[in-house]
Amino acid sequence: MTGVPLIRGIGLTKVYGNLVALQDADFAVMAGEVRALIGSNGAGKSTLIKVLTGAIAPTSGRIEIGGVAAPLGDPREMIRRGVACIYQHSNLAPAMSVLDNIFLGRQPTHRFGFVDARRQRREAMDLLARHEIDLDLSATVANLPTVKQKEVEILKALALDARVILMDEPTGWLAASEVAKLHATIRALKSRGVGIVYISHVLDEIFAVCGTMTIMRDARVIAESAVADTDRSRVVHLMVGEKLARESEQAAHHKRQPRGTGEVRLKADKLTRRGVFRDVSFELCAGEILCLTGLIGSRRTELVRTLFGADRFDDGTLEIGGQPAEFRSPRGAMAGGIGFVPEDRHRDGLMLDMTMTENLAMATLNRFVRGLFLSRTAMVAAAKHAIASLSIQPPHGNRTVKLLSGGNQQKVLLGKWLNRTPRILVLDEPTVGIDVGAKAEIYAILRRERERGAAILVVSSDLEEVTTIADRIGVMVSGRLVAIHDADAVGMHQLVREIGGAEQ
Amino acid sequence: MTIRPATVALTLFFAATIVFFSVSAPRFATATNFENLMSGFSFVAILAMGQAFPILVRGIDLSIGAIVGLVGMVVFDLSLIFHIPGYLILPSALIVGALAGALNGALIVFLRLQPFIATLATLAAYRGLTYTISGRQLVSGLMTTPVKDRWIVGIENYFDVGGWLGIGKLFPLPWFPLSFFLMLALFAVLQTLLLTTRLGRDLYTVGGNQEAARLAGINTRRVVIFAYAVSGVCAAITALIMVARFTTATEALGNGMELTAIAAAVIGGVSLAGGAGTLFGPIIGAFLLGAVLLGLTLQGVPQFVQQIITGGILLAAVGYDRLLLLRRRRRLATDVTVAA
Numbered sequence: 001m002t003g004v005p006l007i008r009g010i011g012l013t014k015v016y017g018n019l020v021a022l023q024d025a026d027f028a029v030m031a032g033e034v035r036a037l038i039g040s041n042g043a044g045k046s047t048l049i050k051v052l053t054g055a056i057a058p059t060s061g062r063i064e065i066g067g068v069a070a071p072l073g074d075p076r077e078m079i080r081r082g083v084a085c086i087y088q089h090s091n092l093a094p095a096m097s098v099l100d101n102i103f104l105g106r107q108p109t110h111r112f113g114f115v116d117a118r119r120q121r122r123e124a125m126d127l128l129a130r131h132e133i134d135l136d137l138s139a140t141v142a143n144l145p146t147v148k149q150k151e152v153e154i155l156k157a158l159a160l161d162a163r164v165i166l167m168d169e170p171t172g173w174l175a176a177s178e179v180a181k182l183h184a185t186i187r188a189l190k191s192r193g194v195g196i197v198y199i200s201h202v203l204d205e206i207f208a209v210c211g212t213m214t215i216m217r218d219a220r221v222i223a224e225s226a227v228a229d230t231d232r233s234r235v236v237h238l239m240v241g242e243k244l245a246r247e248s249e250q251a252a253h254h255k256r257q258p259r260g261t262g263e264v265r266l267k268a269d270k271l272t273r274r275g276v277f278r279d280v281s282f283e284l285c286a287g288e289i290l291c292l293t294g295l296i297g298s299r300r301t302e303l304v305r306t307l308f309g310a311d312r313f314d315d316g317t318l319e320i321g322g323q324p325a326e327f328r329s330p331r332g333a334m335a336g337g338i339g340f341v342p343e344d345r346h347r348d349g350l351m352l353d354m355t356m357t358e359n360l361a362m363a364t365l366n367r368f369v370r371g372l373f374l375s376r377t378a379m380v381a382a383a384k385h386a387i388a389s390l391s392i393q394p395p396h397g398n399r400t401v402k403l404l405s406g407g408n409q410q411k412v413l414l415g416k417w418l419n420r421t422p423r424i425l426v427l428d429e430p431t432v433g434i435d436v437g438a439k440a441e442i443y444a445i446l447r448r449e450r451e452r453g454a455a456i457l458v459v460s461s462d463l464e465e466v467t468t469i470a471d472r473i474g475v476m477v478s479g480r481l482v483a484i485h486d487a488d489a490v491g492m493h494q495l496v497r498e499i500g501g502a503e504q
Numbered sequence: 505m506t507i508r509p510a511t512v513a514l515t516l517f518f519a520a521t522i523v524f525f526s527v528s529a530p531r532f533a534t535a536t537n538f539e540n541l542m543s544g545f546s547f548v549a550i551l552a553m554g555q556a557f558p559i560l561v562r563g564i565d566l567s568i569g570a571i572v573g574l575v576g577m578v579v580f581d582l583s584l585i586f587h588i589p590g591y592l593i594l595p596s597a598l599i600v601g602a603l604a605g606a607l608n609g610a611l612i613v614f615l616r617l618q619p620f621i622a623t624l625a626t627l628a629a630y631r632g633l634t635y636t637i638s639g640r641q642l643v644s645g646l647m648t649t650p651v652k653d654r655w656i657v658g659i660e661n662y663f664d665v666g667g668w669l670g671i672g673k674l675f676p677l678p679w680f681p682l683s684f685f686l687m688l689a690l691f692a693v694l695q696t697l698l699l700t701t702r703l704g705r706d707l708y709t710v711g712g713n714q715e716a717a718r719l720a721g722i723n724t725r726r727v728v729i730f731a732y733a734v735s736g737v738c739a740a741i742t743a744l745i746m747v748a749r750f751t752t753a754t755e756a757l758g759n760g761m762e763l764t765a766i767a768a769a770v771i772g773g774v775s776l777a778g779g780a781g782t783l784f785g786p787i788i789g790a791f792l793l794g795a796v797l798l799g800l801t802l803q804g805v806p807q808f809v810q811q812i813i814t815g816g817i818l819l820a821a822v823g824y825d826r827l828l829l830l831r832r833r834r835r836l837a838t839d840v841t842v843a844a
Contacts, residue, residue, distance in 0.1 A: 055719055076721030091719055093712030095780035096705075104709055105720035113701045 004067040005030050006195040007052060007083060007164045012061035014047050021047040022058070023219045029164055029195035034186060036206040036227065037199045039216035040239055040463060045199050046088065048216070049166050052197075053085040054078035079106075084162035086153050086170045088199075094142035099124055101141050102156050127159055131185050147178065154182065158189075165189065166197045171205060183209045201295055202500040203232055215239060236496050257450070258471045258486040260287030265321055265424050265455035266307070266338075272315035276302045277479035279316070284424065289446060289456045290484075291466040294476035294499055300459045301343055303476070304426050307457075308340040309333035321423070334363070339422030341413055343429045343459075349413045352402035356392065357383035359401050359412050364419045386415040390445060407438020414445060425449060428459045443469050463495060475499055510773050510828070511785055518792045525799030532802050539662070539678035543749075545794035546683040547742040550690055551761060552768035552786035554738025557731040559769055561711045562778030563612060563619030565732060568739040568765060570630035571604045572758025575743035580753035581639040583651050590655020597740045604630060605736020609729030627762070635755050650751040659683070659748035683745045687787070690741065694734070695783045707731060712779030767814065768793055771821040777829055793817070 005028035014022040022044045029035050037045050050056045052063065057073025064070060071077045092101045100107070102124055108116045124137055133151055141149060150170070157165050171179045186196055186209055198210055206213065207227060215223040215238045223238050266284040271277070277299045284290050292300045305311045307318070309327025318325050320336050327333040330340065342348035350359055361368060361379045368378045383397040390411045392404075401412060410430065417425065430446075431439045446469060450456055460466050466473055470487045475498045483498055526533035551568055558565040575597050582588040582596060604626070611622040640647045651657060659682055666677030698704035709717040710727045718724050739758070747753050770776060771792060772785025793814060800810045 053719065075719045076723070079721040085719070087719070091713065091716035093709045093716060093779055095712050095775070096708050100705055100708070105706060105717060105722035107702050107705055109702050113703055115700055115702055115705060117700070 003030065005064070006066060008064045008067075009048070009052060010062050010064070012048065012051050012058045012063070014051060014056065015059045020219050022051065024061070025216070025219075025221045027052070027214060027221060029197055031163075031193040031195055032190050033212060034190050034196045034198060034210045036210035036213040037197055037216065038201075038203075038206065038213060038235065038239060040461075043216040043239075044219040045216055046168060047219075049085065049087075049168050049197070049199065052078075052166060053083055055085075079160060079162075082160070082163035083166070084157040084160040084164070085166040086157045086168065088168040090149060090153065092141045092149060092152060092156075094140075096141060097137065098135055098139050098141060098144070098152050099137040101152050102127070102137075102159050104156060106160075123159070124155075127155060131155070131158060132181065151178075154185075158185070162194065164195045164197070166199075168199045169201070170198075171200060171202065179205065200500075203235060203497070204500075206235075207232075233493060236493055239496070256471050256486070256488050257288050258488075259283075260285040260450070260455065260471065261453065263287075264319075266457075267319040268307070268316065269319075270316035271303075271306070271313050271318060273302065273306055273311065274314045276311075277306075277476075280481045281316075282474060282481060282484060284455045284457055286423075286453050286455050287450055288471040289450055289458060289469050290472045290474060291458045291460055291470035291487075292474045292476055292481075293460055293463065293466045293495070295461070298476040298499075299479040300476050301428055302479075304340070304428055304457065304459055307333070308338055308426060310340075334420070337423035339363075339417035339420055339425045341417055341425070341427040341430060343432070345409055345413050350401050350409060353400060355398050355400055356387065356404070356412055357397035360386050360397075360415050360419060363416050382419065386419060390415050390418075391441065405434075405438070407434040407441070410434055410438065410442060411445070414442065418445075418449065421452075422454060424455045424457070426457045426459075429461065430458060431460075431462065431465060439465070463492065466495075467492065508773070508782075510824075511782070511788075514771070514773060514785060514788050514792075518788050518795070521792060521795050521799070525795060525802070529799045529802040532799055535676045535678040537678075537798060537802070539681070541791065541794050541798055542678065542684045543662075543681040544798075545790050546681060546687040547745045548761070548764055548768060548794065549687050549787040549790035550683075550738050550745075551742050551765035552772065552790045553687075553690060553694060553783045554735040555762075555765040555769045556772070556774045556781060556783055556786050557707065557734040558608075558619065558623075559766075559774045559776060560707055560778060560781060561728050561731045562714070563728070563731070564623065564766065564776075565605070565608060565735045566620065566623040566762050567604070567608060567627040567630055568735060568742075569758040569761040570627045570634070571601055571736055571739035572743045572746065572761060573634040573753075573755065574604060574630045575601050575740040576747050576753035576757040577634045577638055577755065579656065579744065579747050580646075580651065581637060583653050583656065584646050584649055585639050585643055590653035590658075593653065594655060594744065597744055598737055601736040601738075601740025601743070602733045603736070605733040605739070606729050608736070609732030612732070613725040613728050631755075631759075634757075638755050640755070651747060651753075652751070656744065657748050657751055659686075659745055686741065686745070690738070691783055691787060698783065703727070703730065708779055710779075764790075764793065767818045767821075770825065771817060773821075773825075775825050775829070776822065777825070789821075 008028040010026055012022055012025045012027070013020070025044070025048055027048060037048070039045050051058045054073055054075040054077060062069060063072060065081045065083070070081060093104065099120060103120055108119045108123070110116050121137065128135060133155060135148065135151060135155070141152060144152070154170060170182060186198070189196060198206065200206055210227050212226050213224070214221055215235065217239060263286040264283045265286050269281050271280040280303060292303070294300050302311065306313050309330050309332050313326070320338070325336055327336065333340070351362070357379055360383045365374065368375045380397055387395045387397060392408050392411050392415070401409060404412065431442055446456060458469065467487065472484055473487050473490060473495065474484045475482050475495065477499070531537060555565055555568065578600050579593055579597050582593045583590070608623050608626055611617050611626070612619050661682040662679040663682070664672065665680050666672030666675070671677065698707065706717065706722050706727050709720070709722060710724050714724055743758065746757060768789035769786040772781070772787065772789030774781030774786060796813065796817065797810055800813065
């Protein structure tokens with residue numbers, strides 16, 4: 001494959017505040033190439049795609065289309081230049097018909113902007129026939145099942161007659177037969193000289209349909225190769241990185257305590273929330289760390305929200321300390337001895353404009369009540385203790401939380417719940433967006449809590465984290481808990497395969 | 505576009521309301537009463553159609569009552585102070601309305617203000633501007649001078665449709681006000697725009713999923729500004745109808761009308777979640793509110809009780825809108841499990 005790339009990104013960088021989402025990435029797709037883009041969650045794949053479609057403007061770097069510089073951050077111009085995208089999340093207008101959605105924003109028109117409905121329908125029928133897709137064009141998108149909506153999304157990209165099609169996990173909701181159909185479509189497009197970028201966590205799909213691959217890790221492009229020149233284990237190795245391989249080896253030296261003391265603190269039996277997760281059964285014991293991992297959208301967060309009483313479940317049973325429990329609110333769950341550190345600390349966890357002391361005391365205000373009033377002195381003393389034991393920097397209780405670094409904010413959030421000495425501690429992505437040093441400190445805090453005898457449930461997409469701290473590892477796929485392993489007994493490869501939904 | 509069951513249900517409810525009051529309220533089923541209904545609520549229907557556009561793009565326009573006041577005063581000034589001929593005043597009024605509306609849209613898209621806040625601010629600003637330019641205050645003696653330009657007062661006109669059709673003798677039909685026909689014409693134009701033009705489709709797309717619209721290359725800012733401009737123009741037309749009727753304008757013209765218009769649009773099935781609804785619903789919504797108010801008045805129900813009942817109807821409509829939305833979400837969620 002020689003010649004000018006259809007699309008080429010040079011030195012693309014995207015920075016959000018303190019977070020570098022994409023760093024100095026070079027990327028190119030040639031005519032007739034099907035290039036896989038792989039990497040673990042948060043490696044920067046979706047950011048790269050969004051920069052290439054113009055959905056976001058890069059902080060620096062440039063994009064060339066057919067060798068000519070293209071405008072940045074302008075989706076309209078990118079579409080006009082033949083770059084189409086199937087996004088991971090739905091980009092349909094729910095109350096409109098399938099037909100309207102296929103031609104969103106570019107319906108063929110007569111003079112004066114009147115939509116040429118007949119031509120629109122004819123072109124859509126052609127497309128359906130050509131790609132052997134069966135859809136009711138007049139149906140309202142909101143009334144379609146998710147799988148069909150995904151097909152609309154795919155058809156919308158195909159209708160553009162694009163020269164480059166970017167597919168961000170296009171098979172997420174598709175059944176096996178439909179995946180095969182999509183792959184046939186991809187091969188047909190490839191033979192017509194269309195360049196395709198294919199993101200998927202399912203390595204089988206990549207080996208089935210892609211010719212070349214680009215591997216990303218930690219916001220950088222770290223390797224490129226032809227699919228034929230590599231094998232699965234090498235790909236996984238590149239994806240997770242040397243450091244993780246080393247870390248997970250080191251972690252093996254930590255004493256693992258699967259099932260902890262053996263005292264079951266929390267038991268879920270066939271827990272079901274209709275339309276969200278189904279038949280989830282597991283036990284969480286005192287003195288262990290159980291990690292739940294899986295892809296975005298595998299409903300881990302929804303599950304733990306239900307455990308904490310923020311959402312209700314429809315079916316199954318939940319026992320806390322041997323007693324059946326169905327918490328109607330977080331308040332009930334807290335009374336039952338559960339502490340919950342949510343995923344988005346800014347939105348759900350911290351009062352950013354209040355001080356550390358106030359945030360730390362928030363979940364335990366009752367303790368500071370003296371008569372009618374809150375005792376400021378008692379709060380300050382308790383906060384001082386927490387700040388020291390968690391080594392929060394700077395150690396000033398009157399500092400506003402929003403001025404702290406991400407890692408220290410997370411420690412405040414953690415400290416707020418540790419003040420209650422919870423019997424069960426649930427953490428959702430406890431180290432997202434914080435640096436390596438702070439991560440290690442938080443891991444140390446979690447281990448300390450484990451030794452104290454707390455039962456700890458951690459939700460994490462970060463495999464490095466999972467293999468570092470877990471005593472046991474549970475894998476969730478599409479709302480089901482498909483496996484629970486003792487951390488020592490499971491290899492990285494098997495985890496990656498299971499997370500991607502491969503059969504056991 | 506298919507006819508939605510909700511629209512059918514609303515129309516049937518409207519018909520039932522008419523029948524109910526015809527039977528139970530004295531003098532409800534008379535030509536005079538229906539003439540009152542049409543002349544009193546055609547402009548409410550126009551405002552509700554206009555309001556449907558901001559709501560369609562997931563916004564709201566609280567300033568339309570103030571725009572009615574502003575345009576009314578502009579018409580008053582142009583005619584009585586500057587003696588501009590009516591055929592020039594009419595387009596000027598529409599332009600002022602369009603600009604006031606477009607300014608709302610611009611504040612929302614460029615300053616990224618919440619539509620509720622932006623139009624609450626302009627509500628105050630436009631009303632203040634109305635007082636500032638009020639010819640009643642600036643020029644002595646104008647307070648009692650009526651607007652006489654026949655281009656303007658000609659809008660307040662009634663047609664004996666029954667007489668034309670030759671059935672007036674057999675069956676007493678009400679005289680139809682010009683404002684009713686204006687409303688119908690506006691409905692035809694705007695509904696055609698919504699259903700058959702690219703801009704119309706884009707309005708639904710932006711309301712349904714703004715990010716999807718942007719990524720599909722739609723100029724979402726322009727679409728949103730356009731929606732508010734339509735709302736402003738509808739307010740201007742309402743102002744012309746009202747000035748024609750009263751042959752004058754006051755600073756308080758249109759005060760509080762935004763609430764009636766929003767109520768009519770929501771009752772008419774324009775979803776507050778954006779991206780769904782047609783203009784037929786708001787018209788029925790406006791006349792439904794009108795029929796209820798006139799009917800209750802004829803039954804001797806006190807005014808404040810009428811307001812409670814109007815509020816109840818609005819709550820029921822909003823509740824129904826939420827119910828549909830929840831049901832839709834529920835169904836989607838169920839599909840996910842099936843797929844999994």
